[in-house]
Amino acid sequence: MDKRKQPAGKMKKYIIAVDLGGTNLKIGLLNLQFKIKKKKILDTQNLGNKKNLILAIINSVKDLISKNRLKKENILGIGVGLPGPIDNQKGIVHFLPNIAGWREVRLGSILNRKLRMKVFLDNDVNLMALAENKLGAAKKYKNVVCLTLGTGVGGGIIINNSLYRGSDNASGEIGHIPLNEVGPACSCGGEACLERYVGNSIIMEEAKRLFKRDISLKELSRLAKENNRKALYLWDKVAWHLAIALAGVANLLNPDCVVIGGGVAGAGRILFDNVRKYIFERAMKIQSRRVKVVKADLGNNAGLIGAAILVKESIS
Amino acid sequence: MDKRKQPAGKMKKYIIAVDLGGTNLKIGLLNLQFKIKKKKILDTQNLGNKKNLILAIINSVKDLISKNRLKKENILGIGVGLPGPIDNQKGIVHFLPNIAGWREVRLGSILNRKLRMKVFLDNDVNLMALAENKLGAAKKYKNVVCLTLGTGVGGGIIINNSLYRGSDNASGEIGHIPLNEVGPACSCGGEACLERYVGNSIIMEEAKRLFKRDISLKELSRLAKENNRKALYLWDKVAWHLAIALAGVANLLNPDCVVIGGGVAGAGRILFDNVRKYIFERAMKIQSRRVKVVKADLGNNAGLIGAAILVKESIS
Incomplete structure (x- = not known):
């Protein structure tokens, strides 16, 4: 045989x-x-x-x-x-x-x-949300919001350990939560969406304005780790924008955990510490005490x- | 016997x-x-x-x-x-x-x-969300967001026909979604929360400023129905604020339906038509086409x- x-x-x-x-x-x-x-x-x-x-x-x-x-x-x-x-x-x-x-x-x-x-x-x-919940950064948690920071800002929602898809499989668009009532036009047809403040190209435009030259996200992270004041200012602003949107998400969904992935998440502690600080300042007590903000684990x-x-x- | x-x-x-x-x-x-x-x-x-x-x-x-x-x-x-x-x-x-x-x-x-x-x-x-989903305005829908407009602005979330409680039974705080990054301080400790724009007392303060006298919500509704321009302006503003928050909620949760109850909902079509119009302008296509905005059915x-x-x- x-x-x-x-x-x-x-x-x-x-x-x-x-x-x-x-x-x-x-x-x-x-x-x-x-x-x-x-x-x-x-x-x-x-x-x-x-x-x-x-x-x-x-x-x-x-x-x-x-x-x-x-x-x-x-x-x-x-x-x-x-x-x-x-x-x-x-x-x-x-x-x-x-x-x-x-x-x-x-x-x-x-x-x-x-x-x-x-x-x-x-x-x-x-x-990505399924993977991080099952095997990655959010495997201990049952109510999870995942966020990817890239050219676009995407999201996925886990409710009671299941992917929540919404009525058209179109839920999770954290990148298109308005941060202000009035603001820059967004490709989605809306205005002042989170993506218009923390999308890669927006961060890089702002960096170019500050440093007066083209500068990569990687270099911006490195400069911040070396305490470059302009880079620190820039990451602090990104953290602030993210935290305002996430404070709203925390108040609305009272999740255990927010997982952040994508290129911008590579900035590491400089970003995450400030996101946590501003969520704590801005979200309601019960919700902000609960929510962990962690980096995605499974990468590519x-x-x-x-x-x-x-x-x-x-x-x- | x-x-x-x-x-x-x-x-x-x-x-x-x-x-x-x-x-x-x-x-x-x-x-x-x-x-x-x-x-x-x-x-x-x-x-x-x-x-x-x-x-x-x-x-x-x-x-x-x-x-x-x-x-x-x-x-x-x-x-x-x-x-x-x-x-x-x-x-x-x-x-x-x-x-x-x-x-x-x-x-x-x-x-x-x-x-x-x-x-x-x-x-x-x-x-209220349970009741409206089981027997009221949202009984046809499985993913529902309920909102009550009063002194406070509260909310409840139904996911797949079940109440979603969050990790501390503290979900649904739609009244505390930030409408702007910077704005008036809120009793929750946050800033620029929806409640600070559409809470009863805020509407009545604004009305007093416009009409130069105390005026009730009921009178404001009546005046708007009689095409009083100041009253129409005021309800339009309330609808706008509500719609910005609800556009974010629609993009995030892709619900079938938003149910609005509480005193302010008594304004009726003047309010609801504009809320629908602004959500349609501001939220993403798939989500804004899906979401119905309806008045609560079961009242007190x-x-x-x-x-x-x-x-x-x-x-x-």
Whole structure:
């Protein structure tokens, strides 16, 4: 008897996770404990248009299965995270603000038809929230708000250890909480949204104004750690804006924990200590005493791990 | 055989509901379909201090049972709504901002000891949210945010048809979402909270400034309906403030519905039409298309009905 053949009942199961971002397309093979066994990273921009991106996903999934000597029967399902509003029930990508050409794409049924496996889609920040709650910085907590700070400011909400999706899978838009009644116009159609104060490009514009030259977020963090006054002033302002929005979120949701991820979170203690201080000053007593503000734990892998959790939770 | 005696298994069951407010203490007898069969209203201020208020609750409950020829065995339990932060699990009233002398009162165990019935406590706006979701304006909806506009601005959140309490039963403080980064100091310790813009006393101060005399909310509503320009301006401003906070709530929670109750909601269409208009202008597309903004349906009875629902849901 061929030793590689196992009885069907004992067949080892895996999950395939896909994380499509504006920069990278990541594809991973995870076991049912959400450990990443294989990972492949492609360049989203190089792949080009929607058709080629979908083709790259399909081929990468097929590759991953065949190169690891697996069969379709070994795969529990495919989870896909995407950076935009998703109809999680119907498997539709409404649109992707940072990747052109995606509008009302029935990605779930396309992948299902081509790959003949169960496919589940969700917004990438929702998946990050799932991952941080299940295995990361918020695993001790049941009511959690996750925030990613990048070009856009996204969020995901965990209520009683379950992802809260809202009525259209469109909840968690912390980046679009108004910080002021009147303020700069936002790409969402609103005004004075948090994202218009702490989005990467806004921080970098402000830095350029202060330092009179282009300066990266990394350098800004380093300068702050060296007590550069301009850099400290700038991070203090970012912390203040974040804390006002989070004070509102704390008063409204009384969560155990706020997890902050994304590039800006790399500033570390300079940012986090001040966010905590200002939330404590601004939010109500019971809520501000409760809420922990912590840095995301799973970094770049959060999307893949969250996509795998989505598959397992959707199937079981 | 005495006809009034029924076999134990068929004994008719009722719930006793108590709604303690800054103005009135209401006690009601409800059937298991949450229909109010008897109701008694006392004057909170007349009753005086904490001890007398608790005594009045105990005596009213006893009265209600004996006058209706019931026995303790007929009563499923007692539900109590109170205007402040409550530890719903331990039955503790942390404090009541508008009724002096209440601090860390173990009301649950006091009533249980004196009455020997199951007792459940909760915040009054949480109970209003339960009632409006089960029987009122939001009964068609599963994700609901309730708002009461009075001296204080309170809120309650329903997620997937269940009350969301937060990690300390302190969620739903919509009145304390910051509308601006800098603004008037709020009694909560924060700044520029919604309550500081649309609380009754703030509206009436503003009205006095405009009309150069004292003017009631009722008169302000009447004047607006008669197209008085100052009154229209004032309600438009109230709607604007409300809508900014609700745009943030819609973006964050993507609810089906926002229910607005309390005195200010009496302004009717003048208020609601503008709130809808400004939310639509300010919130994100998917969220603003989804969210209905409706007036509370159950009026002054919401507290009693919600308290009865609390009992039934806690026991079953």
